[in-house]
Amino acid sequence: MKHLLAYLLVRRADGSWEAGSYRSLEGLLAAWNGVPDVKACGIVHVGFWRPDSGEFEDAAAGKPGRVILTEAAKWALPPAFRSSSRPCGDAGGLRLFEALSGWGYERDEEPGDEMAQEEVRAAGMAEPDASALEPWLREVRIQRPKLWRAAFGAGIADDKTYWSNEVSLSGAERDELAAVRYNHMAGSEPTEETILAGLKFAPPWLLGMDIDALQLSVRASNCLASANVFRIAGIVTLGPEGVRKIPNMGAKSVHQITEKILSAFRSGSAHCSRHSSHHNDLPAIPMESIAGKQSDGPQEHTDRLARTATQPSVENFSAGLRVALSYCDEKEAKILSLRMGLHGKRQTLDSCGENMSVTRERVRQIEAKAMKKIKTMMTDWIERIEEGVSDALSGRSEPLPLLGLEIVDPWFAGTGDNEAPLEFAFEHFFYTQPFWLMRSGGQTYLTAISREGWAETLRKTKALIADFVSGDKSIPEDDAKCLAESMLSGAGEELRPLLWAEVTRWANFSKAPSGVSLLASFGLGAESVVEAVLLESDRPLHYEEIAKRCAARGKVIAIRRIHHAAAKIGILMAPGVFGLEMHFPLSDDETGSVVSEVENMLLEAPGKQWHADEIVEDLGGRGLDLGGRLNKYILNHALKSSKILAYLGRLVWAVKSGSTRGKADRIGVWQAVVALLEKNGGPMRTEEIRNRLSNERGLGGTSLMLVQSDPLIRVGESEWGLLWRDVPFSEKDADRLVEEMESAMEAKGEGLHTSEIVGALRSCADLASRVKDPVLLVALAARSGRMKPARGGYVHPVAWEGSRRYCLNEAMAAALAEAGKAGWSLAALAARASGFFGRDIPSTVASRLLISVGAVYDEELAIWCKPAADGTTLGDEDEAGLEDEAGEADESCQDFPPSEGSGVSSSTTAQGV
Numbered sequence: 001m002k003h004l005l006a007y008l009l010v011r012r013a014d015g016s017w018e019a020g021s022y023r024s025l026e027g028l029l030a031a032w033n034g035v036p037d038v039k040a041c042g043i044v045h046v047g048f049w050r051p052d053s054g055e056f057e058d059a060a061a062g063k064p065g066r067v068i069l070t071e072a073a074k075w076a077l078p079p080a081f082r083s084s085s086r087p088c089g090d091a092g093g094l095r096l097f098e099a100l101s102g103w104g105y106e107r108d109e110e111p112g113d114e115m116a117q118e119e120v121r122a123a124g125m126a127e128p129d130a131s132a133l134e135p136w137l138r139e140v141r142i143q144r145p146k147l148w149r150a151a152f153g154a155g156i157a158d159d160k161t162y163w164s165n166e167v168s169l170s171g172a173e174r175d176e177l178a179a180v181r182y183n184h185m186a187g188s189e190p191t192e193e194t195i196l197a198g199l200k201f202a203p204p205w206l207l208g209m210d211i212d213a214l215q216l217s218v219r220a221s222n223c224l225a226s227a228n229v230f231r232i233a234g235i236v237t238l239g240p241e242g243v244r245k246i247p248n249m250g251a252k253s254v255h256q257i258t259e260k261i262l263s264a265f266r267s268g269s270a271h272c273s274r275h276s277s278h279h280n281d282l283p284a285i286p287m288e289s290i291a292g293k294q295s296d297g298p299q300e301h302t303d304r305l306a307r308t309a310t311q312p313s314v315e316n317f318s319a320g321l322r323v324a325l326s327y328c329d330e331k332e333a334k335i336l337s338l339r340m341g342l343h344g345k346r347q348t349l350d351s352c353g354e355n356m357s358v359t360r361e362r363v364r365q366i367e368a369k370a371m372k373k374i375k376t377m378m379t380d381w382i383e384r385i386e387e388g389v390s391d392a393l394s395g396r397s398e399p400l401p402l403l404g405l406e407i408v409d410p411w412f413a414g415t416g417d418n419e420a421p422l423e424f425a426f427e428h429f430f431y432t433q434p435f436w437l438m439r440s441g442g443q444t445y446l447t448a449i450s451r452e453g454w455a456e457t458l459r460k461t462k463a464l465i466a467d468f469v470s471g472d473k474s475i476p477e478d479d480a481k482c483l484a485e486s487m488l489s490g491a492g493e494e495l496r497p498l499l500w501a502e503v504t505r506w507a508n509f510s511k512a513p514s515g516v517s518l519l520a521s522f523g524l525g526a527e528s529v530v531e532a533v534l535l536e537s538d539r540p541l542h543y544e545e546i547a548k549r550c551a552a553r554g555k556v557i558a559i560r561r562i563h564h565a566a567a568k569i570g571i572l573m574a575p576g577v578f579g580l581e582m583h584f585p586l587s588d589d590e591t592g593s594v595v596s597e598v599e600n601m602l603l604e605a606p607g608k609q610w611h612a613d614e615i616v617e618d619l620g621g622r623g624l625d626l627g628g629r630l631n632k633y634i635l636n637h638a639l640k641s642s643k644i645l646a647y648l649g650r651l652v653w654a655v656k657s658g659s660t661r662g663k664a665d666r667i668g669v670w671q672a673v674v675a676l677l678e679k680n681g682g683p684m685r686t687e688e689i690r691n692r693l694s695n696e697r698g699l700g701g702t703s704l705m706l707v708q709s710d711p712l713i714r715v716g717e718s719e720w721g722l723l724w725r726d727v728p729f730s731e732k733d734a735d736r737l738v739e740e741m742e743s744a745m746e747a748k749g750e751g752l753h754t755s756e757i758v759g760a761l762r763s764c765a766d767l768a769s770r771v772k773d774p775v776l777l778v779a780l781a782a783r784s785g786r787m788k789p790a791r792g793g794y795v796h797p798v799a800w801e802g803s804r805r806y807c808l809n810e811a812m813a814a815a816l817a818e819a820g821k822a823g824w825s826l827a828a829l830a831a832r833a834s835g836f837f838g839r840d841i842p843s844t845v846a847s848r849l850l851i852s853v854g855a856v857y858d859e860e861l862a863i864w865c866k867p868a869a870d871g872t873t874l875g876d877e878d879e880a881g882l883e884d885e886a887g888e889a890d891e892s893c894q895d896f897p898p899s900e901g902s903g904v905s906s907s908t909t910a911q912g913v
Helices: 025-033 053-061 071-076 114-121 135-143 145-153 159-168 171-186 218-226 233-244 251-267 269-274 301-309 317-326 330-340 349-356 360-377 379-393 402-408 415-428 451-468 477-485 493-504 526-536 543-552 559-569 588-603 612-621 632-639 670-680 686-697 731-748 754-760 775-784 808-822 826-837 843-852 876-886
Strands: 005-011 017-022 041-047 067-070 089-091 094-098 436-440 443-447 507-511 517-522 571-574 577-579 645-647 652-655 704-706 712-716 719-722 787-790 794-797 856-858 863-865 904-906
Touching (some): 005 025, 005 053, 017 025, 017 053, 041 071, 053 067, 071 094, 071 145, 135 145, 171 269, 218 251, 251 269, 317 330, 317 379, 330 349, 330 360, 349 360, 379 402, 402 415, 436 493, 443 493, 451 477, 451 493, 477 517, 571 632, 588 645, 612 632, 612 652, 632 645, 670 686, 670 719, 686 719, 712 775, 731 775, 731 794, 754 775, 775 787, 808 843, 826 843
Parallel strands (some): 041 067
Antiparallel strands (some): 089 094, 507 517, 645 652, 787 794
């Protein structure tokens, strides 16, 4: 979307140019005042595009130290910024004017310009500020300056003076001004389909034209005469629906009327004035009274005049409502009372029909008949409603609450209690709804903008603000507010504060180091709030600290959502610590050096896959540790800019081979591991396997993840062997051990922990005693397909859904549930969770477990309280990491894989599974 901007083109004394665009006059002035070259010339233009600097070379070369304005800039600037009345040149089709004041200097009008000023002074009034003009006149002033000078010289400064003074213009000027005004107010050029509805925006010379001059058919003329319409202005009173509902008025006649009126409009003021009720120059015809000033017609017309003369004078809106209903019979009054909501909620046609035991269509017919009576007998009251609300809204810069209407205009006293009837009046007493009751924040406001217009403005404003803060951009809050409020002009512009209040529901602000409030992100999601928090911080933050800062902003978000949002929009710089590009510790040059060095390193061994830990260690050996600022996470982010390296996931990198490689490309080395074990003649530890493969085959040892598959079997903690060689009993004995394990679990009703298995095998104690590490028994159980390893080092029958034992986070959640809202200390919770778990849980692990289950820490009381209602917890991977820490206290606390599958794939975990 293009936006209207101010452009400053500066020509220096050496002939060079520079250009800038600005959203405010203050920014433009600051840029001009900051130009160091006193002999520089400035060109100022306002528009949707920036003209080419070269087009202004001739104009700027002879004006050192001066400012030259394009015509658009001249009329857009406030009156204090004087400029020459006559052009001083042109460039690229743009007329140019010399600035006389407001740019750091003052100058008088040069000879020859006074004549143009006198033309303006002849009108006897000061030229108004463009921003104070009505929207359609503002359009004339900016886009058609010649027409504006003629109109202003004729004394036209608003819509009221247009009706009284437009006759002073030439014929061509009258036609052009009428066309601009109509197109702006109606929203498009007139057509046969829209001319009747848009007649209220027509010029006086068209509305004053006699119906006879249209040369209609006899039927069409008689129908209009029967409705007391003898001039085109009378059709405004009826409206399109009123014309169609005139008795005997057929579709063909309506089409003829619209066709003739459109033709008359296009013929212009000269044609229409000749056929006006006033045969000389057409005099001023005020719009508010033109419909009532028709030519004398047949005798029937006196009936309408008599009715108008006998209209009752009502003291306020509520009194007029009672009088209006008095013109209706009992059934009509009841239906209108229900439809208006006089005694409760407004009723629909269907509900009224049910209430009165008639059809929906019958209710509509009765309502239409009653409305016709009221519109005929209460025209003054209806006009008073429109005039009163229009005056109350005129010139307002703040929204008008409904309760404030009676303060602005006492004639509307009691309107607060008649909200529904007033809304009904807006919808039904006028042919086009002039006002709308807008409800926002529990308050009702009056406005002239339509419901659809407000919704569209709100949608466009949100899209505009979101577009401005997309990516890493941010703008000052004041600029964002100005941008949003500029979306409302004309009807409804008093709602600008409400528009900004609605937009800020989606906005997230942060403080810049200078103290200026910046619009950092736009949206209601966790990502937007987290982004705003990180933008405000001068350092990367742990996700727990981000959660606290979000809460301080009044945005309480589950810790898990904070973690996900930070990972999505931020950069992982340390375990659980996230930042933005602004927090990245390496400069562009340093990043380039690191990437180049790593690319060279990996190209030396193109078949090898490297873990970020290995790369950091190797770089440190080469003296490229950047003062300790380089870790595996910083390196991982830096390498993403490489075009020749492929990221394989889990901090693993390799050289691309033909196409980008992924997780499926990790090297399968199962056969290599089996061959290595055979060659070794006995079991080997994971680290030993890793080192041997790295040295002998160039495979990244730190990225290996071993998976149990015959003949590869786990014989101990981080120790692997061969099934046919390193198991101390036969296949039949292994089956006996598994059956005994299953019987022990069935009898106990719960799974067994690794440390409990040997003690449970009483009938097979001799076989079990041969096992050096019970991990082998778990491996055999998993291999049988009858047992299934579970988190926490447990094993259980496959038929069970789980081990029926607490794992770490479940034990901590149970302890926290006992603590309740009162909360417990870390030590107390760790002790209680250890009881559920069956083994001791270290305090360091306990604190991380509490975070994983969403517990809240009270710093003053030094206690942990019950978690958030959504029960957010960490995922399996995070929990597995916590259990690895718990393994320091109990080495038997391990996770085991399923027995199915084969092969070896790379992983960030050095210890295999």
